[in-house]
Amino acid sequence: MSSFISIFMLLLPTVVLGMVPRAAPIFAAALGENIDQSAGTLNLGVEGMMLLGTIIGFVIDFKTGDFVLAFIVAGLASALLALLHGIATISFKVDQVTSGTAIWFIGWGLSGFIYSSLFGKASSPPAVKTIPTLYIPHLTDIPYIGKLLFGQDPVVYALFITFLVAQYFLFHTKAGLNLRTVGEDPLVAEIMGVNPDLYRYFALIFGGFMAGVGGAYITLSLVGSFYFDMTAGMGFIAVALVYFGKWNPLRVLIGSLVFGAVYVLYLALETYFPTTPYQFFSMFPYIATLILIILVGARAHAPAALALPYIKEG
Amino acid sequence: MMKGIVKRFPGVLAVDHVDFELYPKEIHALLGENGAGKTTLMNVLYGVYRADEGQILINGKQVRIRNAVDAQSNGIGMVHQHFSLIPVFTVKENLSIGLRDGGFRLNLNQIKLKIEEAEEKYGIEIDIDKKVQQLSVGEQQRVEILKLLFRGASTLILDEPTSSLTPQEVVNLFKSLRALQSEGKTIVIITHKLYEALDIADRVTVLRKGKVVFKAIKEGLTPQALTEAMIGRSVELSNYKMEKVSSRNSLIVEGLSVMGDRNEEMVIGASLEVHAGEILGIAGVSGNGQKELIESIFGLRASKGGRILINGHDITKYGVKGRIKAGLGYIPEERKTRGAAISLSLSLNSVMHDHWGQPYLTRGAFNYKAIRKFAREIISSFKVAAKDESVPARDLSGGNLQKFIVGREMMRNSSFLMSVNPTSGLDVGATEYVRNEIVSYRNKGGGVLLVSEDLDELLALSDRIVVMYRGKTSKPVERKDFDKLKIGAMMLGEGFNS
Incomplete structure (x- = not known):
């Protein structure tokens, strides 16, 4: 037992410093999904949108070396996929779960297809330089919190600003109230002069963009190269974290950080216990997410019109 | 204009x-x-x-x-x-x-x-x-x-x-x-x-x-x-004929407490007694625990305390099936979601509470002949306008579906019937029909627990009325003492000490 505690203490700084970048991709996707679901659209295609983001971000960075451009194009590509989901579910009232599942596989297939057609014959997997982290003299050198607060990469800061904007938008603007109304009861929204379809399209496209950014973050910041299926179910964890977060971005952020921390812990434990097959530890973040949801999820009020198509009468 | x-x-x-x-x-x-x-x-x-x-x-x-x-x-x-x-x-x-x-x-x-x-x-x-x-x-x-x-x-x-x-x-x-x-x-x-x-x-x-x-x-x-x-014609709004029925059978609820969906106590120590050959009305503004009370008596919702007895027999620990077998029938307000499985045929709907035994189930397989016969009996005795018993329940109008459900619950030898807003959304004709059937069920010796938001309906049909307010039940008011304004005041909490 004492050896466990000493390992834990040893790992604590690693976990605290490592959790932010590990949380970033999942938070990006979960934040988008939160806006989606607040408008009543369930997007189960996040996994596929993230996968598309991983390859598009990688290809653009590999060809141009411009990581900002890479993130934007990756986001737009996934937003296109989200638009497809929107056309199916909003305009043609297809079941959201069915369409979302299809989108997942489309993203999965596209990511592999694009990679194989561009790099299929490469003898060793191509790599890009991961994006640089910030260094501010003195500030970043402060022990522990210096690196945590002032030593992240620019995308993390951009994400944080997006989070602040989203939080404000959802609860302190008229458009945010309208969006939440669409998620509760699109008919009421319509009667009050709000166009439900418009808000749902907006939410889906934003959600898709964020999923693409999250995917690109995995290749461009965490790994530096692409391999198949590298999101490993993170898209679904993002959906789960929205439930944990009770449709409040702040709570989604906290949930993402917990996920990130457990993820780093798993990576570290893997090296400490080389004899245990690593798959055992790789279950940890997912088990942790499940436990989190069980602890808080059951009593939450979900948007009343979540996953219900809006069909007008008359 | x-x-x-x-x-x-x-x-x-x-x-x-x-x-x-x-x-x-x-x-x-x-x-x-x-x-x-x-x-x-x-x-x-x-x-x-x-x-x-x-x-x-x-x-x-x-x-x-x-x-x-x-x-x-x-x-x-x-x-x-x-x-x-x-x-x-x-x-x-x-x-x-x-x-x-x-x-x-x-x-x-x-x-x-x-x-x-x-x-x-x-x-x-x-x-x-x-x-x-x-x-x-x-x-x-x-x-x-x-x-x-x-x-x-x-x-x-x-x-x-x-x-x-x-x-x-x-x-x-x-x-x-x-x-x-x-x-x-x-x-x-x-x-x-x-x-x-x-x-x-x-x-x-x-x-x-x-x-x-x-x-x-x-x-x-x-x-x-x-x-x-x-x-389009002159109608005499009927006076319902209440006959005296003597029987010692009863459905008794004693000190029942039930939790609601939001994890708060919606029914608090409710007690009531329905005798055979009686209609007991439950008045109250909706949301005062009527729904939870009825669901709990039928076994759809667990109770936290108290007892439910049919003819002296404690059924509190029974599941829904056990309670149905003990003689309880239920006509829910939500006809299309709870009263019937609307995509199934009328014949399958007719045995929804009896399909587990003879004569509808023989050697593990449905006896469609017996099932269809029962459905046809309901359709003809309760004047349900339906092409035949094979049409799905969703093809029926609200009034006809309600007649069918009422018929099912009454014809399957139940001794006590619970009914929630039985005539809501029905036209005058269907309303009169359903009310008359409820009274005749009572006159034949059945006991009815009638929950309704329509106070006039309760006053017209009930032998006694119990008011529910914030999960508690009042003492029953006898028919001779019915006074619309007085019961209305009780529905707003008069006589309930909080």
């Missing part, structure tokens, strides 16, 4: 060349039976539906109303039976949805001031910081009215505004409507209750089967004339 309005739905002519005039500052009752086209006509005016023919004129000028927003910008507002409110939002949030003026930011404090101004002007008192789900139905209705006034409505359309109010709340509503009228508002009340129309309206228009059959100012109108116009 509306001229030559026609609205068709697939297979139905809902509104048939209707002319409807509305004068400024009047209270106008739009009267008719369920299905007469009243709500459809007003939904056309409010832009929910588009008319297939006809035109709408305001002050002589033709206007196009394509949606609710168009209606609102013409000063027309409508309160539907199902309120257009978001229960988890506060009142002020509900009033802020879709606001266009005043920038991007949602400044609730500023909106609050504006709402309070409107509250004062129209004499409506509501705590606007509360969530809508914490408000009573009457209060929610006031929120709806306030919302329309807040958006500048000069004409208010209220669809069956009294259907879930207590008598006292109705009095208050009518008072505020008269106050609004003197403020210069025009009001339309859609109703099927003719006494209400006589009470509040300056003018009355009666619709029947989509056509205007009667128009008059209030002076000199008699209830008889209005009834005839509504139904």
Whole structure:
């Protein structure tokens, strides 16, 4: 037992410093999904949108070396996929779960297809330089919190600003109230002069963009190269974290950080216990997410019109 | 005014060349039976539906109303039976949805001031910081009215505004409507209750089967004339024949406590006793624990304390199936979601509570011959209008489906029947039919626990009435002591010590 505690203490700084970048991709996707679901659209295609983001971000960075451009194009590509989901579910009232599942596989297939057609014959997997982290003299050198607060990469800061904007938008603007109304009861929204379809399209496209950014973050910041299926179910964890977060971005952020921390812990434990097959530890973040949801999820009020198509009468 | 309005739905002519005039500052009752086209006509005016023919004129000028927003910008507002409110939002949030003026930011404090101004002007008192789900139905209705006034409505359309109010709340509503009228508002009340129309309206228009059959100012109108116009013939509203039945069988509930969906105690130590050959009415404003009580007695919801006995036999620990076998029947309010599996045939629906044994199940397989025979018996004895027993339940109209469900529960040898709002949404004919069947079930020695939001229905049918308020039950009131206002006061908490 004492050896466990000493390992834990040893790992604590690693976990605290490592959790932010590990949380970033999942938070990006979960934040988008939160806006989606607040408008009543369930997007189960996040996994596929993230996968598309991983390859598009990688290809653009590999060809141009411009990581900002890479993130934007990756986001737009996934937003296109989200638009497809929107056309199916909003305009043609297809079941959201069915369409979302299809989108997942489309993203999965596209990511592999694009990679194989561009790099299929490469003898060793191509790599890009991961994006640089910030260094501010003195500030970043402060022990522990210096690196945590002032030593992240620019995308993390951009994400944080997006989070602040989203939080404000959802609860302190008229458009945010309208969006939440669409998620509760699109008919009421319509009667009050709000166009439900418009808000749902907006939410889906934003959600898709964020999923693409999250995917690109995995290749461009965490790994530096692409391999198949590298999101490993993170898209679904993002959906789960929205439930944990009770449709409040702040709570989604906290949930993402917990996920990130457990993820780093798993990576570290893997090296400490080389004899245990690593798959055992790789279950940890997912088990942790499940436990989190069980602890808080059951009593939450979900948007009343979540996953219900809006069909007008008359 | 509306001229030559026609609205068709697939297979139905809902509104048939209707002319409807509305004068400024009047209270106008739009009267008719369920299905007469009243709500459809007003939904056309409010832009929910588009008319297939006809035109709408305001002050002589033709206007196009394509949606609710168009209606609102013409000063027309409508309160539907199902309120257009978001229960988890506060009142002020509900009033802020879709606001266009005043920038991007949602400044609730500023909106609050504006709402309070409107509250004062129209004499409506509501705590606007509360969530809508914490408000009573009457209060929610006031929120709806306030919302329309807040958006500048000069004409208010209220669809069956009294259907879930207590008598006292109705009095208050009518008072505020008269106050609004003197403020210069025009009001339309859609109703099927003719006494209400006589009470509040300056003018009355009666619709029947989509056509205007009667128009008059209030002076000199008699209830008889209005009834005839509504139904197309004169009907004697029946006096139900209550026969004396002697039996010692009873359904007893003792100190029952039940938790609600929000993890709060919805039924608190409720006690009641239904004898065989008796109808025990449960009165109460909806949401005071009636739903949870009935679900718990039937076994759909676990009880936290107390006992349930049928003929002296404790069934508290039984599941639903055990309780059905012990002789309990249930006619839920939600016909299409709980009363029947609407995509299944009538024959399968007929054995929903009996399919696990003889004669419907033999050697592990359905005996369709016996099942169909039972379904046919229900259809013929209860005059269900259905092609045959093989049609899916969804093909039946609301009234016919209800007759079928009532028939099923009565013909399967139950000894006690629980029924929740059995006639809600039914036309006069079906309502009379269902009520008569409930009385005859009682006269044959069955015991009935009748929950209804329609106090008149309870007064007409019950031998005794128990009032539920905030999860508690009152002492039963005997039929000879029935007094509408007194029971109405109990529904608002009089005589309950909190």
